[in-house]
Amino acid sequence: xxxxxxxxxxxxxxxxxxxxxxxxxxxxxxxxxxxxxxxxxxxxxxxxxxxxxxxxxxxxxxxxxxxxxxxxxxxxxxxxxxxxxxxxxxxxxxxxxxxx
Numbered sequence: 001x002x003x004x005x006x007x008x009x010x011x012x013x014x015x016x017x018x019x020x021x022x023x024x025x026x027x028x029x030x031x032x033x034x035x036x037x038x039x040x041x042x043x044x045x046x047x048x049x050x051x052x053x054x055x056x057x058x059x060x061x062x063x064x065x066x067x068x069x070x071x072x073x074x075x076x077x078x079x080x081x082x083x084x085x086x087x088x089x090x091x092x093x094x095x096x097x098x099x100x
Contacts, residue, residue: 002026003072006079008036010087019083021045021076031061034072036080043080045073 005024011017019036033048049057063069 001068001071003075006075008076008080008083010080010083018043019080021079023072023076034076036076043077045076 003023003025004027005022007022008019009021010019016038017035018038020032021034021036022030022032023034024030031048035046035048037044037046047059047062049059052058063072
C-alpha cells in the first residue's frame with residue numbers, strides 16, 4: 001500500500017482541530033475527512049467518523065494495524081507542516097455549470 005497523494009486543508013477558527021486532510025491510496029482509493037488534531041500529547045490524525053444515535057462516534061475508515069496508522073499519520077502530518085511553511089493558493093473547484 002502506498003499513499004500517492006495527501007491534500008491538507010487548514011482550519012483557522014478551531015483551537016484543537018488544525019486541519020482536514022484527504023489521502024489517496026495507490027492512485028485508486030480516496031479517504032476524505034481525516035482530521036489533524038492538537039491533542040494533549042501532541043499532534044495526531046483522527047480517522048473519519050460518524051456520530052451514532054447514542055451520541056458516540058464510530059470510525060468510517062481506519063487502519064487495521066499500527067504500522068498502517070503510523071504510515072498515514074507521518075505522511076499527513078508532514079504534508080500539514082509543508083502547508084504551514086508554504087501555503088499554496090488552491091484553485092477553487094469547478095462549478096457543475098462549468099463542466100462540459
